[in-house]
Amino acid sequence: MNPIAYHDRTKHRLDGYAAGPDTLDWSMQPDPFRTYKGTKRIPLPLPEDISAVRGNPSVESVGSLLQLSMGLSAWKAYGPDKWALRCNPSSGNLHPTECYVLALNVPGMESGLHHYVSLDHSLELRCAVSWEGETRLFFGLSSIHWREAWKYGERAFRYCQLDIGHALGSLRYAAAVLGWGLCMIESPEDVLGTTRMEDFTDAEREEYDLFLEADLGAGINGFPEIRMNEWKGKANRIDPHPMYTWPVIEEVAHSTRRKMPLPTRTGGTAMNGIHAAKAILGRRSAQRFDPSHFMRNEIFFSMIERLLPGNAIPWDIWGFEPKVHPVFFVHRIEGLEPGLYILPRNDNASLRQNLNRDFLWERKGPLYLLARADCRQVARVVSCRQAIASESCFSLGMLAEFLILASDPWRYRQLHWEAGLMGHVLYLAAEAAGLRGTGIGCFFDDAFHEFLGISGHELQSIYHFTVGMPLTDNRITTLPPYPERRMT
Numbered sequence: 001m002n003p004i005a006y007h008d009r010t011k012h013r014l015d016g017y018a019a020g021p022d023t024l025d026w027s028m029q030p031d032p033f034r035t036y037k038g039t040k041r042i043p044l045p046l047p048e049d050i051s052a053v054r055g056n057p058s059v060e061s062v063g064s065l066l067q068l069s070m071g072l073s074a075w076k077a078y079g080p081d082k083w084a085l086r087c088n089p090s091s092g093n094l095h096p097t098e099c100y101v102l103a104l105n106v107p108g109m110e111s112g113l114h115h116y117v118s119l120d121h122s123l124e125l126r127c128a129v130s131w132e133g134e135t136r137l138f139f140g141l142s143s144i145h146w147r148e149a150w151k152y153g154e155r156a157f158r159y160c161q162l163d164i165g166h167a168l169g170s171l172r173y174a175a176a177v178l179g180w181g182l183c184m185i186e187s188p189e190d191v192l193g194t195t196r197m198e199d200f201t202d203a204e205r206e207e208y209d210l211f212l213e214a215d216l217g218a219g220i221n222g223f224p225e226i227r228m229n230e231w232k233g234k235a236n237r238i239d240p241h242p243m244y245t246w247p248v249i250e251e252v253a254h255s256t257r258r259k260m261p262l263p264t265r266t267g268g269t270a271m272n273g274i275h276a277a278k279a280i281l282g283r284r285s286a287q288r289f290d291p292s293h294f295m296r297n298e299i300f301f302s303m304i305e306r307l308l309p310g311n312a313i314p315w316d317i318w319g320f321e322p323k324v325h326p327v328f329f330v331h332r333i334e335g336l337e338p339g340l341y342i343l344p345r346n347d348n349a350s351l352r353q354n355l356n357r358d359f360l361w362e363r364k365g366p367l368y369l370l371a372r373a374d375c376r377q378v379a380r381v382v383s384c385r386q387a388i389a390s391e392s393c394f395s396l397g398m399l400a401e402f403l404i405l406a407s408d409p410w411r412y413r414q415l416h417w418e419a420g421l422m423g424h425v426l427y428l429a430a431e432a433a434g435l436r437g438t439g440i441g442c443f444f445d446d447a448f449h450e451f452l453g454i455s456g457h458e459l460q461s462i463y464h465f466t467v468g469m470p471l472t473d474n475r476i477t478t479l480p481p482y483p484e485r486r487m488t
Protein backbone atom coordinates (compact mmCIF):
# COMPACT_ATOMS: atom_id res chain seq x y z
CA MET A 1 0.00 0.00 0.00
CA ASN A 2 1.47 3.35 -0.97
CA PRO A 3 1.98 5.79 1.90
CA ILE A 4 -0.62 8.34 0.75
CA ALA A 5 -3.33 5.66 0.60
CA TYR A 6 -2.19 4.46 4.02
CA HIS A 7 -2.21 7.99 5.39
CA ASP A 8 -5.77 8.62 4.17
CA ARG A 9 -7.00 5.32 5.45
CA THR A 10 -5.58 5.93 8.93
CA LYS A 11 -6.98 9.41 9.45
CA HIS A 12 -9.00 10.02 12.58
CA ARG A 13 -12.22 11.77 11.58
CA LEU A 14 -14.67 13.71 13.68
CA ASP A 15 -17.20 10.95 13.05
CA GLY A 16 -14.92 7.96 13.56
CA TYR A 17 -11.42 6.84 14.47
CA ALA A 18 -9.01 4.87 12.28
CA ALA A 19 -9.49 1.10 12.47
CA GLY A 20 -8.24 -0.31 15.76
CA PRO A 21 -9.16 -2.86 18.42
CA ASP A 22 -12.66 -2.56 19.91
CA THR A 23 -11.51 -3.30 23.43
CA LEU A 24 -8.20 -3.42 25.26
CA ASP A 25 -7.20 -5.62 28.14
CA TRP A 26 -4.20 -3.87 29.70
CA SER A 27 -3.15 -7.04 31.49
CA MET A 28 -2.44 -8.44 28.00
CA GLN A 29 -0.12 -5.61 26.93
CA PRO A 30 2.83 -6.92 24.88
CA ASP A 31 6.13 -7.16 26.73
CA PRO A 32 7.77 -3.72 26.41
CA PHE A 33 11.23 -5.29 26.59
CA ARG A 34 12.76 -7.38 23.83
CA THR A 35 15.50 -9.80 24.75
CA TYR A 36 17.51 -12.34 22.79
CA LYS A 37 17.81 -15.70 24.50
CA GLY A 38 21.19 -17.37 24.13
CA THR A 39 23.23 -14.15 23.94
CA LYS A 40 26.00 -13.04 26.25
CA ARG A 41 24.54 -10.38 28.58
CA ILE A 42 26.85 -7.53 29.55
CA PRO A 43 25.72 -5.09 32.28
CA LEU A 44 26.56 -1.49 31.36
CA PRO A 45 28.00 0.99 33.85
CA LEU A 46 25.80 3.89 35.01
CA PRO A 47 28.39 6.63 35.47
CA GLU A 48 27.29 9.22 37.98
CA ASP A 49 29.77 11.84 36.86
CA ILE A 50 29.28 12.23 33.12
CA SER A 51 32.00 14.83 32.80
CA ALA A 52 34.53 12.18 33.90
CA VAL A 53 33.62 9.88 30.99
CA ARG A 54 32.96 12.56 28.39
CA GLY A 55 35.00 12.63 25.21
CA ASN A 56 36.86 9.32 25.33
CA PRO A 57 34.96 6.35 23.94
CA SER A 58 34.76 3.56 26.51
CA VAL A 59 32.21 1.19 27.95
CA GLU A 60 31.43 3.89 30.55
CA SER A 61 30.72 6.60 28.00
CA VAL A 62 28.65 4.24 25.83
CA GLY A 63 26.74 3.28 28.99
CA SER A 64 26.13 6.94 29.68
CA LEU A 65 25.00 7.66 26.14
CA LEU A 66 22.52 4.77 26.19
CA GLN A 67 21.21 5.70 29.61
CA LEU A 68 20.59 9.29 28.46
CA SER A 69 18.87 8.24 25.25
CA MET A 70 17.09 4.89 25.41
CA GLY A 71 17.47 4.12 29.13
CA LEU A 72 14.86 4.15 31.86
CA SER A 73 14.39 7.52 33.55
CA ALA A 74 12.04 6.42 36.37
CA TRP A 75 9.52 3.89 37.54
CA LYS A 76 6.04 5.18 38.30
CA ALA A 77 3.57 3.56 40.67
CA TYR A 78 -0.12 4.14 41.26
CA GLY A 79 -2.00 1.64 43.40
CA PRO A 80 -1.12 -1.85 42.17
CA ASP A 81 0.19 -0.53 38.82
CA LYS A 82 3.86 0.08 38.12
CA TRP A 83 5.35 1.19 34.82
CA ALA A 84 8.71 2.34 33.53
CA LEU A 85 9.41 5.65 31.81
CA ARG A 86 12.32 6.16 29.47
CA CYS A 87 14.41 9.10 28.33
CA ASN A 88 12.82 8.69 24.90
CA PRO A 89 9.05 9.26 24.94
CA SER A 90 6.67 6.96 23.12
CA SER A 91 3.06 7.05 22.02
CA GLY A 92 1.04 5.31 24.70
CA ASN A 93 4.33 4.49 26.48
CA LEU A 94 4.42 1.33 24.36
CA HIS A 95 8.00 1.72 23.10
CA PRO A 96 8.17 -0.01 19.73
CA THR A 97 11.75 1.22 19.11
CA GLU A 98 14.67 -1.17 19.64
CA CYS A 99 18.23 0.10 19.77
CA TYR A 100 21.46 -1.61 18.69
CA VAL A 101 25.11 -0.65 19.12
CA LEU A 102 27.91 -1.66 16.80
CA ALA A 103 31.05 -1.10 18.83
CA LEU A 104 34.45 -1.61 17.21
CA ASN A 105 37.49 -1.53 19.42
CA VAL A 106 35.75 0.48 22.14
CA PRO A 107 37.75 0.06 25.39
CA GLY A 108 35.95 -2.26 27.80
CA MET A 109 33.58 -3.63 25.13
CA GLU A 110 33.67 -6.71 22.98
CA SER A 111 33.66 -5.68 19.31
CA GLY A 112 30.39 -6.53 17.62
CA LEU A 113 26.71 -5.78 17.33
CA HIS A 114 24.90 -5.50 20.66
CA HIS A 115 21.21 -5.16 21.44
CA TYR A 116 20.35 -2.70 24.22
CA VAL A 117 18.01 -3.84 27.01
CA SER A 118 16.79 -0.77 28.84
CA LEU A 119 15.09 -2.76 31.61
CA ASP A 120 18.39 -3.52 33.34
CA HIS A 121 20.70 -1.29 31.27
CA SER A 122 22.59 -4.12 29.65
CA LEU A 123 23.78 -5.23 26.24
CA GLU A 124 23.22 -8.55 24.52
CA LEU A 125 25.95 -9.54 22.08
CA ARG A 126 24.11 -10.50 18.89
CA CYS A 127 27.13 -10.81 16.62
CA ALA A 128 30.81 -10.69 17.54
CA VAL A 129 33.01 -9.01 14.94
CA SER A 130 36.79 -9.08 14.63
CA TRP A 131 38.25 -5.64 14.19
CA GLU A 132 41.81 -4.45 14.51
CA GLY A 133 41.29 -0.88 13.33
CA GLU A 134 40.64 2.36 15.17
CA THR A 135 37.72 2.83 17.58
CA ARG A 136 34.37 3.27 15.87
CA LEU A 137 30.84 3.46 17.22
CA PHE A 138 27.48 3.06 15.50
CA PHE A 139 23.83 2.86 16.50
CA GLY A 140 20.88 1.26 14.75
CA LEU A 141 17.15 1.56 15.33
CA SER A 142 14.34 -0.82 14.45
CA SER A 143 10.64 -1.05 15.31
CA ILE A 144 8.41 -3.82 16.59
CA HIS A 145 5.22 -2.54 15.00
CA TRP A 146 3.03 -4.91 16.96
CA ARG A 147 3.74 -3.10 20.24
CA GLU A 148 1.89 -0.05 18.90
CA ALA A 149 -0.60 -1.89 16.70
CA TRP A 150 -1.77 -3.84 19.73
CA LYS A 151 -3.33 -0.63 21.03
CA TYR A 152 -3.66 1.68 18.04
CA GLY A 153 -4.49 -0.68 15.16
CA GLU A 154 -3.83 0.58 11.63
CA ARG A 155 -2.59 4.06 12.61
CA ALA A 156 0.25 2.48 14.61
CA PHE A 157 2.81 2.65 11.78
CA ARG A 158 2.66 6.44 12.02
CA TYR A 159 3.31 6.31 15.77
CA CYS A 160 6.23 3.95 15.31
CA GLN A 161 7.80 6.45 12.89
CA LEU A 162 7.21 9.41 15.24
CA ASP A 163 8.80 7.39 18.02
CA ILE A 164 11.84 6.79 15.79
CA GLY A 165 12.09 10.58 15.39
CA HIS A 166 12.12 10.97 19.17
CA ALA A 167 14.69 8.17 19.53
CA LEU A 168 16.86 9.94 16.95
CA GLY A 169 16.59 13.15 18.96
CA SER A 170 17.35 11.28 22.19
CA LEU A 171 20.46 9.70 20.72
CA ARG A 172 21.64 12.97 19.18
CA TYR A 173 21.33 14.99 22.40
CA ALA A 174 22.91 12.19 24.44
CA ALA A 175 25.84 12.01 22.01
CA ALA A 176 26.27 15.78 22.39
CA VAL A 177 26.41 15.42 26.17
CA LEU A 178 29.26 12.95 25.63
CA GLY A 179 30.94 15.43 23.27
CA TRP A 180 30.27 13.50 20.07
CA GLY A 181 28.57 14.09 16.76
CA LEU A 182 26.04 11.67 15.30
CA CYS A 183 24.95 11.21 11.72
CA MET A 184 22.70 8.93 9.70
CA ILE A 185 24.67 6.76 7.27
CA GLU A 186 24.07 4.09 4.64
CA SER A 187 24.23 0.54 5.92
CA PRO A 188 23.30 -2.92 4.69
CA GLU A 189 19.68 -3.53 5.60
CA ASP A 190 20.48 -6.75 7.46
CA VAL A 191 23.05 -5.13 9.76
CA LEU A 192 20.79 -5.34 12.82
CA GLY A 193 19.93 -8.99 12.24
CA THR A 194 16.26 -8.09 11.79
CA THR A 195 16.05 -10.01 8.51
CA ARG A 196 17.30 -13.25 10.08
CA MET A 197 14.01 -15.14 10.05
CA GLU A 198 15.58 -18.05 11.93
CA ASP A 199 16.04 -15.83 15.01
CA PHE A 200 12.39 -14.70 15.00
CA THR A 201 10.64 -18.04 14.48
CA ASP A 202 8.36 -17.63 17.48
CA ALA A 203 8.66 -13.87 17.85
CA GLU A 204 7.24 -10.69 16.37
CA ARG A 205 9.40 -9.32 13.55
CA GLU A 206 11.39 -6.12 13.80
CA GLU A 207 11.58 -3.63 10.97
CA TYR A 208 14.95 -2.02 10.24
CA ASP A 209 14.69 1.77 10.34
CA LEU A 210 18.08 3.46 10.27
CA PHE A 211 21.76 3.40 11.11
CA LEU A 212 23.93 6.11 12.64
CA GLU A 213 27.62 6.75 13.07
CA ALA A 214 29.05 8.59 16.05
CA ASP A 215 31.68 11.21 15.24
CA LEU A 216 34.24 10.58 17.96
CA GLY A 217 36.57 13.26 16.62
CA ALA A 218 37.68 11.65 13.35
CA GLY A 219 34.56 12.62 11.36
CA ILE A 220 31.90 10.43 9.76
CA ASN A 221 33.55 7.72 7.69
CA GLY A 222 30.67 5.46 6.69
CA PHE A 223 29.89 1.80 7.17
CA PRO A 224 32.99 -0.21 8.14
CA GLU A 225 34.22 -3.27 6.27
CA ILE A 226 33.24 -6.02 8.64
CA ARG A 227 32.06 -9.59 8.41
CA MET A 228 29.01 -10.45 10.43
CA ASN A 229 28.60 -14.19 10.59
CA GLU A 230 28.67 -15.15 14.23
CA TRP A 231 25.06 -14.44 15.12
CA LYS A 232 23.70 -15.54 18.48
CA GLY A 233 20.28 -15.44 20.12
CA LYS A 234 16.57 -15.93 19.54
CA ALA A 235 14.13 -13.06 19.97
CA ASN A 236 11.50 -13.35 22.71
CA ARG A 237 7.82 -13.37 21.92
CA ILE A 238 6.26 -10.17 23.21
CA ASP A 239 2.58 -11.09 22.80
CA PRO A 240 1.59 -14.75 23.19
CA HIS A 241 -2.08 -14.10 22.37
CA PRO A 242 -2.55 -11.46 19.67
CA MET A 243 -6.25 -10.72 19.23
CA TYR A 244 -6.11 -8.85 15.89
CA THR A 245 -4.01 -8.50 12.77
CA TRP A 246 -3.54 -5.26 10.85
CA PRO A 247 -2.03 -6.28 7.50
CA VAL A 248 -1.84 -2.70 6.15
CA ILE A 249 1.01 -2.02 8.55
CA GLU A 250 3.29 -4.55 6.91
CA GLU A 251 2.08 -3.35 3.51
CA VAL A 252 3.01 0.26 4.17
CA ALA A 253 6.27 -0.82 5.83
CA HIS A 254 7.10 -2.70 2.66
CA SER A 255 6.27 0.16 0.30
CA THR A 256 8.29 2.66 2.35
CA ARG A 257 11.62 0.82 2.51
CA ARG A 258 14.45 3.03 1.35
CA LYS A 259 15.72 2.67 -2.22
CA MET A 260 17.29 6.09 -2.78
CA PRO A 261 20.71 7.05 -1.39
CA LEU A 262 20.87 9.41 1.57
CA PRO A 263 21.69 13.02 0.66
CA THR A 264 25.21 14.22 1.41
CA ARG A 265 25.37 16.30 4.50
CA THR A 266 26.91 19.70 4.20
CA GLY A 267 28.76 21.13 7.17
CA GLY A 268 30.28 19.23 10.05
CA THR A 269 28.74 17.84 13.16
CA ALA A 270 28.14 20.12 16.09
CA MET A 271 30.56 18.74 18.64
CA ASN A 272 30.22 21.21 21.47
CA GLY A 273 28.88 19.25 24.39
CA ILE A 274 25.65 20.51 25.85
CA HIS A 275 24.81 20.25 29.50
CA ALA A 276 21.43 18.74 29.00
CA ALA A 277 21.66 15.64 31.18
CA LYS A 278 19.33 17.08 33.83
CA ALA A 279 16.63 17.98 31.30
CA ILE A 280 17.04 14.62 29.55
CA LEU A 281 16.61 12.60 32.74
CA GLY A 282 13.81 14.84 34.02
CA ARG A 283 11.84 14.94 30.75
CA ARG A 284 8.24 13.83 31.18
CA SER A 285 5.00 14.37 29.30
CA ALA A 286 2.56 16.74 30.95
CA GLN A 287 -0.84 15.18 31.50
CA ARG A 288 -2.52 18.42 32.56
CA PHE A 289 -1.59 22.09 32.29
CA ASP A 290 -2.19 25.19 34.37
CA PRO A 291 -4.71 27.02 32.17
CA SER A 292 -3.73 30.42 33.57
CA HIS A 293 0.03 30.31 33.07
CA PHE A 294 1.62 32.79 30.65
CA MET A 295 4.86 31.72 29.03
CA ARG A 296 7.67 34.25 28.81
CA ASN A 297 8.13 35.65 25.33
CA GLU A 298 11.88 35.01 25.14
CA ILE A 299 11.47 31.38 26.18
CA PHE A 300 8.95 30.86 23.41
CA PHE A 301 11.16 32.47 20.77
CA SER A 302 14.24 30.55 21.89
CA MET A 303 12.23 27.33 21.38
CA ILE A 304 11.20 28.51 17.92
CA GLU A 305 14.84 29.22 17.12
CA ARG A 306 15.76 25.61 17.90
CA LEU A 307 13.17 24.32 15.46
CA LEU A 308 14.87 26.12 12.60
CA PRO A 309 17.10 23.99 10.40
CA GLY A 310 20.85 24.42 10.35
CA ASN A 311 23.93 22.69 11.61
CA ALA A 312 22.85 22.91 15.21
CA ILE A 313 21.82 19.88 17.27
CA PRO A 314 19.78 17.83 16.36
CA TRP A 315 19.47 18.96 12.75
CA ASP A 316 23.07 18.01 11.94
CA ILE A 317 21.98 14.38 12.02
CA TRP A 318 21.28 14.23 8.28
CA GLY A 319 21.42 16.19 5.04
CA PHE A 320 17.70 16.44 4.30
CA GLU A 321 16.08 19.75 3.43
CA PRO A 322 13.42 20.55 6.03
CA LYS A 323 9.94 19.68 4.79
CA VAL A 324 7.82 19.98 7.93
CA HIS A 325 6.29 23.29 9.06
CA PRO A 326 4.72 23.86 12.47
CA VAL A 327 1.46 25.79 12.72
CA PHE A 328 1.00 27.21 16.22
CA PHE A 329 -2.10 27.82 18.25
CA VAL A 330 -0.80 30.55 20.55
CA HIS A 331 -2.90 30.72 23.73
CA ARG A 332 -0.86 32.51 26.40
CA ILE A 333 2.55 33.93 25.56
CA GLU A 334 3.56 37.27 27.03
CA GLY A 335 3.65 40.01 24.39
CA LEU A 336 2.27 37.82 21.60
CA GLU A 337 -1.33 38.13 20.47
CA PRO A 338 -3.30 34.89 20.75
CA GLY A 339 -3.85 33.42 17.33
CA LEU A 340 -2.67 31.17 14.59
CA TYR A 341 1.00 31.38 13.52
CA ILE A 342 3.22 29.45 11.12
CA LEU A 343 6.96 28.82 11.09
CA PRO A 344 8.00 28.13 7.48
CA ARG A 345 11.15 26.00 7.69
CA ASN A 346 12.11 26.40 4.05
CA ASP A 347 11.28 28.99 1.40
CA ASN A 348 8.73 26.89 -0.45
CA ALA A 349 6.34 29.46 -1.89
CA SER A 350 3.57 26.92 -2.33
CA LEU A 351 3.10 26.85 1.42
CA ARG A 352 1.27 30.15 1.18
CA GLN A 353 -0.77 29.05 -1.83
CA ASN A 354 -1.94 25.95 -0.04
CA LEU A 355 -3.36 27.74 2.96
CA ASN A 356 -6.51 29.84 3.35
CA ARG A 357 -6.21 32.89 1.07
CA ASP A 358 -7.53 35.18 3.83
CA PHE A 359 -4.60 34.52 6.16
CA LEU A 360 -2.68 37.65 7.17
CA TRP A 361 0.99 36.53 6.80
CA GLU A 362 2.17 39.34 9.14
CA ARG A 363 5.80 38.79 10.07
CA LYS A 364 6.63 38.29 13.78
CA GLY A 365 10.34 37.40 13.90
CA PRO A 366 10.74 33.99 12.25
CA LEU A 367 6.97 33.44 12.53
CA TYR A 368 4.04 34.67 10.49
CA LEU A 369 0.77 35.60 12.14
CA LEU A 370 -1.99 34.00 10.08
CA ALA A 371 -5.01 35.04 12.13
CA ARG A 372 -5.75 36.77 15.43
CA ALA A 373 -8.08 34.49 17.34
CA ASP A 374 -8.75 32.61 20.53
CA CYS A 375 -7.80 29.17 19.23
CA ARG A 376 -8.36 27.17 22.40
CA GLN A 377 -11.55 25.53 21.29
CA VAL A 378 -10.31 24.56 17.85
CA ALA A 379 -6.94 23.36 19.20
CA ARG A 380 -8.73 21.09 21.59
CA VAL A 381 -11.18 19.74 19.04
CA VAL A 382 -8.61 18.95 16.34
CA SER A 383 -6.38 17.20 18.92
CA CYS A 384 -9.03 14.53 19.53
CA ARG A 385 -10.70 16.85 22.05
CA GLN A 386 -7.75 16.58 24.44
CA ALA A 387 -7.62 19.46 26.93
CA ILE A 388 -3.80 19.39 26.88
CA ALA A 389 -4.01 21.18 23.51
CA SER A 390 -6.06 24.09 24.83
CA GLU A 391 -4.90 24.55 28.44
CA SER A 392 -1.21 24.78 27.57
CA CYS A 393 0.53 28.01 26.56
CA PHE A 394 0.67 26.90 22.95
CA SER A 395 0.00 23.84 20.88
CA LEU A 396 0.78 23.08 17.29
CA GLY A 397 0.25 20.84 14.30
CA MET A 398 3.05 19.96 11.90
CA LEU A 399 2.41 20.19 8.16
CA ALA A 400 4.54 17.94 5.99
CA GLU A 401 5.17 18.41 2.27
CA PHE A 402 3.86 15.20 0.73
CA LEU A 403 4.75 15.88 -2.92
CA ILE A 404 8.13 14.19 -2.46
CA LEU A 405 6.39 10.90 -1.69
CA ALA A 406 5.52 10.37 -5.35
CA SER A 407 9.18 9.90 -6.28
CA ASP A 408 10.38 8.50 -2.96
CA PRO A 409 7.79 6.76 -0.74
CA TRP A 410 10.44 6.17 1.95
CA ARG A 411 10.26 9.87 2.76
CA TYR A 412 6.93 9.09 4.46
CA ARG A 413 8.99 7.59 7.27
CA GLN A 414 11.59 10.35 7.17
CA LEU A 415 8.96 13.12 7.37
CA HIS A 416 7.61 11.52 10.55
CA TRP A 417 11.16 11.32 11.90
CA GLU A 418 11.58 15.04 11.19
CA ALA A 419 8.33 15.75 13.04
CA GLY A 420 9.39 13.50 15.94
CA LEU A 421 12.71 15.35 16.09
CA MET A 422 10.83 18.66 16.34
CA GLY A 423 8.73 17.23 19.14
CA HIS A 424 11.89 16.15 20.89
CA VAL A 425 13.46 19.59 20.61
CA LEU A 426 10.33 21.01 22.24
CA TYR A 427 10.24 18.36 24.99
CA LEU A 428 13.81 19.16 26.08
CA ALA A 429 13.57 22.94 25.63
CA ALA A 430 10.35 22.97 27.68
CA GLU A 431 11.90 20.84 30.42
CA ALA A 432 14.98 23.08 30.58
CA ALA A 433 12.70 26.14 30.94
CA GLY A 434 10.73 24.65 33.85
CA LEU A 435 7.78 23.85 31.57
CA ARG A 436 6.65 20.62 29.94
CA GLY A 437 5.54 19.32 26.59
CA THR A 438 3.43 16.41 25.39
CA GLY A 439 3.38 14.74 22.01
CA ILE A 440 -0.07 14.43 20.48
CA GLY A 441 -0.45 11.59 18.01
CA CYS A 442 -4.22 11.61 18.25
CA PHE A 443 -5.65 14.36 16.04
CA PHE A 444 -8.46 14.71 13.52
CA ASP A 445 -6.40 15.07 10.36
CA ASP A 446 -8.87 16.61 7.95
CA ALA A 447 -10.57 18.78 10.58
CA PHE A 448 -7.20 20.48 11.05
CA HIS A 449 -6.66 20.71 7.28
CA GLU A 450 -10.08 22.25 6.73
CA PHE A 451 -9.46 24.80 9.46
CA LEU A 452 -6.31 25.88 7.59
CA GLY A 453 -8.02 25.87 4.21
CA ILE A 454 -5.96 22.92 2.96
CA SER A 455 -7.39 20.63 0.33
CA GLY A 456 -5.56 17.94 -1.60
CA HIS A 457 -2.46 16.10 -0.42
CA GLU A 458 0.35 18.59 -0.91
CA LEU A 459 0.42 19.40 2.82
CA GLN A 460 -0.66 16.95 5.49
CA SER A 461 -0.52 17.19 9.24
CA ILE A 462 1.57 14.40 10.73
CA TYR A 463 2.08 15.26 14.42
CA HIS A 464 0.75 17.63 17.04
CA PHE A 465 2.42 18.88 20.20
CA THR A 466 1.66 21.06 23.21
CA VAL A 467 3.76 23.02 25.75
CA GLY A 468 2.85 24.74 29.01
CA MET A 469 3.15 24.76 32.79
CA PRO A 470 2.38 21.22 33.99
CA LEU A 471 0.13 20.31 36.86
CA THR A 472 1.54 17.19 38.47
CA ASP A 473 -0.51 14.34 39.81
CA ASN A 474 0.75 13.77 43.35
CA ARG A 475 -1.04 10.45 43.65
CA ILE A 476 1.58 8.89 41.36
CA THR A 477 4.80 7.82 43.08
CA THR A 478 8.16 8.17 41.35
CA LEU A 479 10.84 5.55 41.92
CA PRO A 480 14.47 5.44 40.69
CA PRO A 481 15.13 3.85 37.28
CA TYR A 482 17.66 1.24 38.37
CA PRO A 483 17.18 0.72 42.12
CA GLU A 484 19.28 -2.46 42.13
CA ARG A 485 22.24 -0.87 40.44
CA ARG A 486 24.96 1.09 42.12
CA MET A 487 26.13 4.14 40.18
CA THR A 488 29.82 3.80 39.26
Ligand SMILES: Cc1cc2nc3c(=O)[nH]c(=O)nc-3n(C[C@H](O)[C@H](O)[C@H](O)COP(=O)(O)O)c2cc1C
Pocket residue numbers: 085086088089090091092093159162163166283284285286287386388438439440441442
Ligand atom coordinates in the same frame (compact mmCIF):
# COMPACT_ATOMS: atom_id res chain seq x y z
C1 LIG B 1 4.40 10.16 19.03
C2 LIG B 1 3.72 10.42 20.35
C3 LIG B 1 2.37 10.63 20.41
C4 LIG B 1 1.74 10.90 21.64
N1 LIG B 1 0.41 11.16 21.68
C5 LIG B 1 -0.17 11.51 22.85
C6 LIG B 1 -1.54 11.92 22.88
O1 LIG B 1 -2.22 11.98 21.84
N2 LIG B 1 -2.07 12.26 24.10
C7 LIG B 1 -1.32 12.22 25.25
O2 LIG B 1 -1.85 12.54 26.33
N3 LIG B 1 -0.02 11.84 25.24
C8 LIG B 1 0.57 11.49 24.07
N4 LIG B 1 1.91 11.17 24.04
C9 LIG B 1 2.70 11.13 25.29
C10 LIG B 1 2.98 9.68 25.72
O3 LIG B 1 1.82 9.12 26.27
C11 LIG B 1 4.16 9.64 26.68
O4 LIG B 1 5.33 9.99 25.98
C12 LIG B 1 4.35 8.28 27.30
O5 LIG B 1 3.28 7.95 28.14
C13 LIG B 1 5.63 8.21 28.10
O6 LIG B 1 5.64 9.19 29.12
P1 LIG B 1 6.81 10.25 29.22
O7 LIG B 1 6.80 11.07 27.95
O8 LIG B 1 6.47 11.05 30.45
O9 LIG B 1 8.10 9.49 29.33
C14 LIG B 1 2.52 10.91 22.83
C15 LIG B 1 3.90 10.70 22.76
C16 LIG B 1 4.51 10.46 21.54
C17 LIG B 1 6.00 10.27 21.50
